Amino acid sequence: MSKGLRTDFNGILLYTKAYRERDLLVKFLTREYGKKMFLVHGAKRPKFKMRAAILPFTYGLYNGDIKESGLSYISTDKQLAHFQAISEDITKNAYATYIMSLIDLAFPDGEPIPEWYDKLLTGLNLINEGFDEQIITNIFEVQLLNAYGVAPDWVDCVICHRTDLPFDYSEAYGGLLCSNHWSQDPYRMHLDARTIYYLRLFSVVDLTKLKHVKVSDQTKKALREVLDQIYSRSVGVVPKSKHFIDQLGKFKL
Incomplete structure (x- = not known):
């Protein structure tokens, strides 16, 4: 597995798909690193704290581990916005x-x-x-x-x-x-x-x-x-x- 870079990035959520029992794969178009697939552990749990960060038509500033290859990881969201009308x-x-x-x-x-x-x-x-x-x-x-x-x-x-x-x-x-x-x-x-x-x-x-x-x-x-x-x-x-x-x-x- 390639070493990750812990950093902030600007991302627009492209789509999510189920992965294992409780996790999601979330694809973002990031401004800094292009399109990246992120593994979000526990995203399907009822009390998942970052639920708003991975809703469809969400964009903002995130922090996470960006991998050159394979799955990247989101640690937290810093600034979120949502295309409500869409x-x-x-x-x-x-x-x-x-x-x-x-x-x-x-x-x-x-x-x-x-x-x-x-x-x-x-x-x-x-x-x-x-x-x-x-x-x-x-x-x-x-x-x-x-x-x-x-x-x-x-x-x-x-x-x-x-x-x-x-x-x-x-x-x-x-x-x-x-x-x-x-x-x-x-x-x-x-x-x-x-x-x-x-x-x-x-x-x-x-x-x-x-x-x-x-x-x-x-x-x-x-x-x-x-x-x-x-x-x-x-x-x-x-x-x-x-x-x-x-x-x-x-x-x-």
Whole structure:
């Protein structure tokens, strides 16, 4: 077993799962050490003193033993906060869980990714405060594509690099085609101008500067369809939590 480093760390709880009779495995995205799995002894006992520290949608400052490999350990919590609105709303809950699943699958454990810790914290705060959870999720989906090795060119035409003509998205070319080159890909996605606009915007938007985004239901549906297609066909990753969102959509219809 590798030697642990006793230290403070900032963590966002990604998920928990049962381990043995009384223990839990708790996965955090830490700002300092990337994703880490923690063994929490006695977490299933009724009077476990750190119960609030390992509730879903909790984040804060913790102290524990960080191991390079294997399971790490939490000693205590120092400063906790909770995304209450996300916890209490099944739709916000579903989208937040999906975003965390995408980040979990995109990066190896133990690789520091402080920029994604900050993005996740900002994104979850926005959802908690009432921003449209689908739009926040779409932004994460677009910006995570690079981490999955799918790096669409959202800037200009992948063939001639023009920016002054209508665009469409081509999976075959891995980016945008201007109307002069639509004939190059008979299977291009045939996206409307608004959908293309938001895909390009989402690829560069800074979540910390996001004040207001109003997207029509028709465009939201188109964004959902194109991103589903990219993730299922180009990325090859569809987290289990995404299936629940799909079921919620059917229920609302």
